[in-house]
Amino acid sequence: ARDSLLTESSGPGATKDGHRIPLLANIGGPRDVEAALANGAEGVGLYRTEFLFLDRSTPPGDDEQEAAYREVLRAFPEGRVVVRTLDAGADKPLAFLPPPGEEPNPALGERGLRLSRVHPEVLRAQLAALARAAEGLPARLEVMAPMVTGVEEAEFFAESCRAAGIDRPGVMIEVPAAALRARDLVTEVEFFSIGTNDLTQYACAADRQIGGLAGFQDPWTPAVLDLVAMTAGPAAEAGKGCGVCGEAAGDPALACVLAGLGVTSLSMSAPSLPLVRAALSRHTLEECRRAAEAARSARTAGQARTAAREMLPALA
Numbered sequence: 001a002r003d004s005l006l007t008e009s010s011g012p013g014a015t016k017d018g019h020r021i022p023l024l025a026n027i028g029g030p031r032d033v034e035a036a037l038a039n040g041a042e043g044v045g046l047y048r049t050e051f052l053f054l055d056r057s058t059p060p061g062d063d064e065q066e067a068a069y070r071e072v073l074r075a076f077p078e079g080r081v082v083v084r085t086l087d088a089g090a091d092k093p094l095a096f097l098p099p100p101g102e103e104p105n106p107a108l109g110e111r112g113l114r115l116s117r118v119h120p121e122v123l124r125a126q127l128a129a130l131a132r133a134a135e136g137l138p139a140r141l142e143v144m145a146p147m148v149t150g151v152e153e154a155e156f157f158a159e160s161c162r163a164a165g166i167d168r169p170g171v172m173i174e175v176p177a178a179a180l181r182a183r184d185l186v187t188e189v190e191f192f193s194i195g196t197n198d199l200t201q202y203a204c205a206a207d208r209q210i211g212g213l214a215g216f217q218d219p220w221t222p223a224v225l226d227l228v229a230m231t232a233g234p235a236a237e238a239g240k241g242c243g244v245c246g247e248a249a250g251d252p253a254l255a256c257v258l259a260g261l262g263v264t265s266l267s268m269s270a271p272s273l274p275l276v277r278a279a280l281s282r283h284t285l286e287e288c289r290r291a292a293e294a295a296r297s298a299r300t301a302g303q304a305r306t307a308a309r310e311m312l313p314a315l316a
């Protein structure tokens, strides 16, 4: 079954009735581009730039950053490339960018955009390198901030991007407060990208790094699906994109549910692309919507998964 799925699965992401859901890749740097292209990625939905900064005692130089970004932008001449600014802290600690104080709960500490505001020169240098990298290239550069909680942070980030000459700023929706008030954040930015890994962690108040709590880290959790719907709705009303770039996007059944909840693009690790593309192509948007409704009507993550799968008969 997997073989036949893989053969039927090429071309741009769309439901059976032709509703487009661009399928993008999550990458950590230029070395992941080949696998993304080989699996038919239409662009990059999450470029995790921290990998460029890991395992070193000083930040990468401006030229080194520019070269790494340019190489990725070059590989997708017709696509979107969504670059996430440095997501340091918590599960991604960086030696040269420590949080300003002791943190008993790093996941609730100075991380992502919060840490960028403590070290604005690092953010400014990164945005400048991104703007230079995109100069003269046809790829559509979009830049988003991780770990955004409220309007004032979104406004700060959008202004920082525009000051650097980047005209498509976005924010990740990873904090329940941001999802609940997506209607307020949406006016500040051009797009949302939901990080379901962190959104699940924070919705369930269960540290994603604690193995004993892995059972809580399930994006089928109906509360998480509700938060996705609350984010996608205001984005659609404002005519702005709302992608998902957490692990959830790579689960074929959940990908259909996310499309049914109003998500407009899905970004995942490259090997997941073919099965997700096939699952979408076998179901209409209406079927995806019914699966989403069934999942949200369930009372547990397990029941949501079962209920959705029953509404998606053509899954492998």
Ligand code: PEP
Residues within 6 Å of the ligand: 046, 048, 087, 174, 194, 195, 196, 197, 198, 199, 245, 246, 247
């Ligand atoms: C997420 O939180 O869902 C996400 C995509 O970002 P990361 O896993 O890098 O925190």
Ligand code: MG
Residues within 6 Å of the ligand: 146, 174, 195, 197, 198
């Ligand atoms: Mg995250």
